[in-house]
Amino acid sequence: MFKSISICIIFFISTKCIAAAGDFSPYTKISYLFIEGSDAAPVATLKFASNIPDSYKNENCLSQYITINLTTEKGKAMYALALAARMADKEIRVTLPLCSGSRPLVHAMNL
Numbered sequence: 001m002f003k004s005i006s007i008c009i010i011f012f013i014s015t016k017c018i019a020a021a022g023d024f025s026p027y028t029k030i031s032y033l034f035i036e037g038s039d040a041a042p043v044a045t046l047k048f049a050s051n052i053p054d055s056y057k058n059e060n061c062l063s064q065y066i067t068i069n070l071t072t073e074k075g076k077a078m079y080a081l082a083l084a085a086r087m088a089d090k091e092i093r094v095t096l097p098l099c100s101g102s103r104p105l106v107h108a109m110n111l
Contacts, residue, residue, distance in 0.1 A: 019055040022097035024110060028052065030086045035070070043100065044068040044079045052096070052104075061099035068106045078109045085111055 019025075032047035046066040054062045068082065069075040085092045092111050096104035 019053065021056065021058045022095050022107070023056055024093045024095055024108070025052045025056045026050070027091035027093045029089065029091050030082060033082060033086050037070075040071075042070040044070055044075075044082065045103075046082060046106075052094075057096045057104045058099050061102050061104050063103045065103050066094065066096065066106060067100040067103045069100065075106075078106055081109050081111055 028048045028050040030046055031049040032045075034045050035042055036045055037043040044067070046068065047064060048066070051064050052066070068078050070079055082092065084090075090111060092109055094106045094110075095108040097107050098105040
């Protein structure tokens with residue numbers, strides 16, 4: 001009985017210690033926030049004060065510059081949250097399972 005409980009605890013701890021693309025990143029502050037792209041396809045670009053480890057990103061886009069797609073309502077809402085966090089000097093965390101070219105694309109954000 002004790003042995004099976006110990007194995008379950010070790011398994012639970014080990015699965016939480018390994019990050020994967022799509023997991024929330026550690027909390028960090030935004031150091032840069034700017035808008036770029038075309039009029040038809042604008043994007044917000046974030047650069048964090050602490051680099052997000054590559055294990056939280058899609059393996060095909062490991063840039064430290066993070067993209068928010070501003071052509072969707074969700075993207076506009078995430079930009080508003082990022083801007084509020086930057087102005088208040090608060091930390092946020094993001095999920096980065098997808099790519100926008102060579103940059104990670106924000107899928108979810110948490111303040």
